[in-house]
Amino acid sequence: RLWSTIRFLSALVGAVDLSSAIKTSRFSTMKLQSSKSQFQAVPSPMMARRSALAGLSVIGTVATLVRSPDVCHAAFGPAYGAVRSQAPVRYFSMDDVVSELKISGGKIADMVGEGLPLDGIIALQFEAEERILVLSQRLDDLGLSNAKDAIEDYFAQQELLKAELEEQRRINEYLAKRAEIIAKVNDQPEWFNYLAAFGASVVSVLVMHPVDTIKTRVITTNTQSEPPLDTAETARGGGGGSNSGMLGLGSLYKGVEGNILKEGPSSALYLGVYEAVKVRLLTVPQLASTPLFVFLIAGFIGEVCGSIFRAPAEALKSSVQSGIDNSTIASALRVFGSAEGRENIYLAWAASLWRDPPMGAVQIAIFEALKIMSEDYVTVDVNSLQVEALLGSIGGAVGAFLSTPPDVIVTRIITQDLTTTNKPLGFLDMGGLILSEGGVPDLFCGWKERVAYWGPAIGIFLAAYCWIREFSAIRGIV
Numbered sequence: 001r002l003w004s005t006i007r008f009l010s011a012l013v014g015a016v017d018l019s020s021a022i023k024t025s026r027f028s029t030m031k032l033q034s035s036k037s038q039f040q041a042v043p044s045p046m047m048a049r050r051s052a053l054a055g056l057s058v059i060g061t062v063a064t065l066v067r068s069p070d071v072c073h074a075a076f077g078p079a080y081g082a083v084r085s086q087a088p089v090r091y092f093s094m095d096d097v098v099s100e101l102k103i104s105g106g107k108i109a110d111m112v113g114e115g116l117p118l119d120g121i122i123a124l125q126f127e128a129e130e131r132i133l134v135l136s137q138r139l140d141d142l143g144l145s146n147a148k149d150a151i152e153d154y155f156a157q158q159e160l161l162k163a164e165l166e167e168q169r170r171i172n173e174y175l176a177k178r179a180e181i182i183a184k185v186n187d188q189p190e191w192f193n194y195l196a197a198f199g200a201s202v203v204s205v206l207v208m209h210p211v212d213t214i215k216t217r218v219i220t221t222n223t224q225s226e227p228p229l230d231t232a233e234t235a236r237g238g239g240g241g242s243n244s245g246m247l248g249l250g251s252l253y254k255g256v257e258g259n260i261l262k263e264g265p266s267s268a269l270y271l272g273v274y275e276a277v278k279v280r281l282l283t284v285p286q287l288a289s290t291p292l293f294v295f296l297i298a299g300f301i302g303e304v305c306g307s308i309f310r311a312p313a314e315a316l317k318s319s320v321q322s323g324i325d326n327s328t329i330a331s332a333l334r335v336f337g338s339a340e341g342r343e344n345i346y347l348a349w350a351a352s353l354w355r356d357p358p359m360g361a362v363q364i365a366i367f368e369a370l371k372i373m374s375e376d377y378v379t380v381d382v383n384s385l386q387v388e389a390l391l392g393s394i395g396g397a398v399g400a401f402l403s404t405p406p407d408v409i410v411t412r413i414i415t416q417d418l419t420t421t422n423k424p425l426g427f428l429d430m431g432g433l434i435l436s437e438g439g440v441p442d443l444f445c446g447w448k449e450r451v452a453y454w455g456p457a458i459g460i461f462l463a464a465y466c467w468i469r470e471f472s473a474i475r476g477i478v
Contacts, residue, residue, distance in 0.1 A: 178383065184473035192469070192478045194272035200464035201267035205259050208457040210252035212259065215449030216318055216411065255320030258328045262313030266306035270360055271465060274302035291372070295365035303360025310356065311349030312336075318414045344424045348414045351427035355406035359399040363458050366395035383470075389456075389463035396458025400451045405443040407450060408434065 277298040281287050287294050316331045325331035335341040370391040374382040381387060400407075409430050416424060425433065434442050472478040 174381075181470055181473055185469050188469065188473060188478050190272070190276055192472070193275045194268040196465050196468040196472075197271035198264050198268040199468055200461050201263045202260055203464045204457045204461040205256065205263050207460055208453055209256045209259050211449060211453040212457075213252045213254065215446050215453055216322055218446045218449055255317045255328065258313055258317030258320055258331070261328075262310050262317050266308075266310035266313070267461065268306075269309065270299075270302040270306035272302070273305045274298045274360075274364060277301050292365055292369055295368045296361045299361035299364035300357045302364075303357040304353065306360070307349060307352050307356045311352050312345050314352070314410075315341075315345050315348055315414050318411060322415050324415060340424065344414065344416070347424050347426050348410055351406065351410045351413050351430070354427060355403045355410055358406075359403040359454075362402060363392075363395040363399035363454075364462075366398055367392050367458075367462055370394060383466070385463050385467050388466050389459040391459070392462035393455045393459030395462075397451050397455035399458070400454035401447060404447040404450050405431075408443055408445055 275298075278294055281294045281298060282291065312335075315335050316328050319325045319331040319335065320328055325334060335345060371382050371388075374380075374387070374391070382391070406427075409427055412434065413425060413427070413430050416430070431443070438445075
């Protein structure tokens, strides 16, 4: 627009110069004489040069306008501009193409412009119709009714492909992030496994101790002559004997110190040893192809080590929970202060080897196996806190149910009255006594409470353990 303005001003100035030059040359190139004289033309060199320049200006202006006219539509642009209308580009949708294919050649000429002769346009129309027939036949072979369906199907497939690619990109980013976290976790020192397991165990005990108290009271109540208590009555502290007066919710947390002392160090040994044994066994070529077997072995060995600390602490915890002792300190003085008490602890530990190592092996193996299988068949994040808690709960529940009979025997050994017997009963003797009193059902006494306790407890324990390790790795703490 600026260039057009400059050219217009140039033309205007040229026109003014031309008019001025003609006027000046008319009166200045002639010499006026008196009435008695006659006109005589006298050429002036200066005026001639000015006339020549004015003529060149006009010629240049006209040439500029002719050579580079303004391109504009008829309805737009300045009135003085040269008009050269061009056919605007028209974009067609697929519906327009389909509906307009069989119109006349003249109409096509109006649509695409006048660049082609009418015969050429008609030839293109016939060629387009032939191609449409071929395309329609191919679409019919594919089971599609028309071109619109084919295009819609194509774009739908493109959207699906785009969504799949986006999902794959998200999965790849997640896997890369998980690989980075796992690498950091694997680089953690072994001592941190023990510390993380201890912290996770404390969390689990604080949440689940009331359920464990109810389970212990159900088992010990069956040693008395009264009918067995149900769970609700036991939670209220009902029943006779030593349980009388243990009322209220606060009583369900009696012995929690002993439970933390029982589960904290033993759980630290359990998972610490498990991790160490698992890593070394997986490097054995013959065992690397059977990870489930490795999990079972490592869990069994870890729980054997943990039971060394668990048995004495469990004796204190069970004595307080069942009401035999009023506090953990009183229970420790009674249990460790006599030869009978120390012998009873040894018998309880020996009996716990029938219960704890199998349960430890089963629960961790199920947890690890479910995580591996879930990564292939489940779309959720198996490494999230909630999913790990769920998988751990499944492993804990199965292990708790299978180990209920040895748990009943161990609990009865720990809480047996040493004043009424000359020699404490061992695992086999106590098992025979329970069978003689109530049969197999008595061996599964309290299994509901045991499963209800150990299912969530193991889930919380394993989820908290994994979370502590990953959180420390991500934050760079360890």
